[in-house]
Amino acid sequence: xxxxxxxxxxxxxxxxxxxxxxxxxxxxxxxxxxxxxxxxxxxxxxxxxxxxxxxxxxxxxxxxxxxxxxxxxxxxxxxxxxxxxxxxxxxxxxxxxxxxxxxxxxxxxxxxxxxxxxxxxxxxxxxxxxxxxxxxxxxxxxxxxxxxxxxxxxxxxxxxxxxxxxxx
Numbered sequence: 001x002x003x004x005x006x007x008x009x010x011x012x013x014x015x016x017x018x019x020x021x022x023x024x025x026x027x028x029x030x031x032x033x034x035x036x037x038x039x040x041x042x043x044x045x046x047x048x049x050x051x052x053x054x055x056x057x058x059x060x061x062x063x064x065x066x067x068x069x070x071x072x073x074x075x076x077x078x079x080x081x082x083x084x085x086x087x088x089x090x091x092x093x094x095x096x097x098x099x100x101x102x103x104x105x106x107x108x109x110x111x112x113x114x115x116x117x118x119x120x121x122x123x124x125x126x127x128x129x130x131x132x133x134x135x136x137x138x139x140x141x142x143x144x145x146x147x148x149x150x151x152x153x154x155x156x157x158x159x160x161x162x163x164x165x166x167x168x
Contacts, residue, residue, distance in 0.1 A: 073125055074098045079153040079160040082132070086165040090133040093118070095153050099125050104154045107132060115142050115149065123155075134166060 074096035082091040097103065103123045107116035118130050132151070134144045146168045152161040 074127060077153075077155060077158040077160070079151075079162060081162055082151065082164045086167040088167050089135050090131055091164060093130045093132060093151055094128065095130075096127045097123060097125055097155050101155045103128075104152075105130060106152050108150045108152065109144075110148050110150070115144060118151075 075098055076096070077098060078096045080094040082093045084091060093105065095103075095105065100122060103119050103121060104117075105119040106114055107118065109115050116132065118132055119128075144166060146166055149164050149166060150161050151164060152159060
């Protein structure tokens with residue numbers, strides 16, 4: 001397969017997926033300052049050999065990583081239960097979005113007051129992991145006490161909430 005496309009030059013990720021949206025390969029490119037091309041070809045053992053970049057041009061920053069994984073792109077929005085739960089002082093929150101959109105992930109106290117904004121930006125379709133640390137600036141300058149907190153994911157018209165327990 002040969003294809004031609006232009007990246008923004010500020011660093012990109014390219015996904016190759018099959019018709020069932022299962023990612024076959026992911027290639028991450030760092031920031032580029034010159035027009036470059038890259039590719040790969042089979043070596044006869046089932047693996048591939050990375051081709052040299054464009055003739056006469058050095059691709060110092062080139063590809064930053066290649067992950068040949070069978071990752072499945074999410075088909076639905078989902079917000080997972082944080083872990084560990086109960087937690088002190090930090091916990092992990094995973095979520096998946098099937099299409100690009102403005103993602104807001106916020107934490108509220110039991111009175112409904114926002115105590116932390118973990119994500120508020122446009123994200124591509126994919127699976128994400130966010131660490132919530134109660135001792136970081138994420139907590140909007142508040143000292144959090146032990147208790148139940150609610151985290152809420154909103155992407156477009158989708159939203160979901162879960163409870164988590166902070167124990168000090």
